[in-house]
Amino acid sequence: MPTKAIVIGGSAGSFQIVIRILELFRPNLPIPVFLCLHRLKQVRKGFEETLNYNASLPVREPFDKENIRPGKIYLAPSNYHLLIERDLSIALSTEHPVLHSRPSIDVCFSSAADVYGEGLLAILLSGANQDGTQGVAAVKKNGGAVVVQDPDDCEISTMCESAIKLTKPDQILTVSNIIEFVSLL
Amino acid sequence: MFSVSILEAKTIIRTIDKTYGTDLSGLAMASFRLRLSEIMQTSKIDSTEDLAARLMDDKTFYETFISDISIGSPDMFRDPDLWIYLRDHLLPTVLKPRIYPEIIFPESVTGHELFSLAVLLQEIGKDYRVDLSATCYNQKIMNHILAGELPYYNFKNSKDNYEVFNPGSNFEDYTETREGNRYLKPNLLQGVEIRLQGTDKNLCSEKTAIVFYRNRMIYQNAEMQYRMLKQLLGDMKKGTYFITGIQEAIDGFGLVHLYETVSSDLKIYQKKDAN
Known part of the structure; x- marks a missing residue:
């Protein structure tokens, strides 16, 4: 099954890795990417702009009901959960x-899994909670x-350790291996 | 998290419509399914068949269900920059020249936006004479708003937001603790009118200055959004301001001839003549 979408989740210690990943996506990537990163809830501006600075594809905080397009990177807006509807549109929520997380990686990944099924690739990075x-x-x-x-490679390993404890991932990779992996997509 | 399929969710919607005449078919499906799954988990209900049966047999459970499935209004002072703009720019312009203008909060669930404005008005002083009103779906939700309960996570988020809105002031001055639970002080809602949704022919009157409809449309599907927006804009008189959630977009509904954009960043609009 070809990859139809990518979700990336991260929290404390993931920001620099995300920046590097975003530099590597080829400009004609035929699928959408969803970024769910923990961030300050009262600060609406600056994050999207910073991620866009070196990204090879446009990064944007989507509006609710926005149609999902290939080759776009959708950043979960501050203080909203990001979900995906079956008609391939964005659904935001203030639940x-x-x-303690909004956006929640659990919500975003679960929603994407429900829609993209076997076609989803999820990447979980460093973070300080479960x-x-x-x-x-x-x-x-x-x-x-x-x-x-790889938890040993994480700035803060709690998030990845917790995920690995419950589910056997397809791959456990160091940052440099993740970078290489993404560059081959 | 998404243990309820679309088919099962639609069956629940049909059950409720058939039993109580409440139409939930306009809700956005992804977040509705998420909430359904959560309600079933917290109520220890294993299947949607059991949920449907319980909804049909137990009206009290149904009312609680409607309250739980209705997403709470945003935390108090969510998007502090909006509240700063309201305090420093919009309210002085809108309210000062008028006597008892009305500000409405349709479809309130927790009433936290209503409470935010009540706090703001108390802080900016006695020059402003405003009628605040809210509508809600049922009596249970109304009672909940009137009680002013502020669960810990709402309190924490609201306090954090307030401290950005009004640094140096103490949010806790507006709350009190009773039997270990935190509440917003009842005097904040003194003179505020809360009524059941659908009891008015028109939501807005000549007095209506601002309609708060923030983060309500994200829980509606596109068809419902269009209907609500058309109805609300149709009800509003020329000059009425209309505020939606920061990530809600209304420009794609073919209704742009009915409003002007006051702030595209803060999502503040103003009704204009249709011509």
């Missing part, structure tokens, strides 16, 4: 935080592929 654990499990349950950053 309560999950594991958000992402249920999301990774949902991706695997729906037949998708999961890459988790």
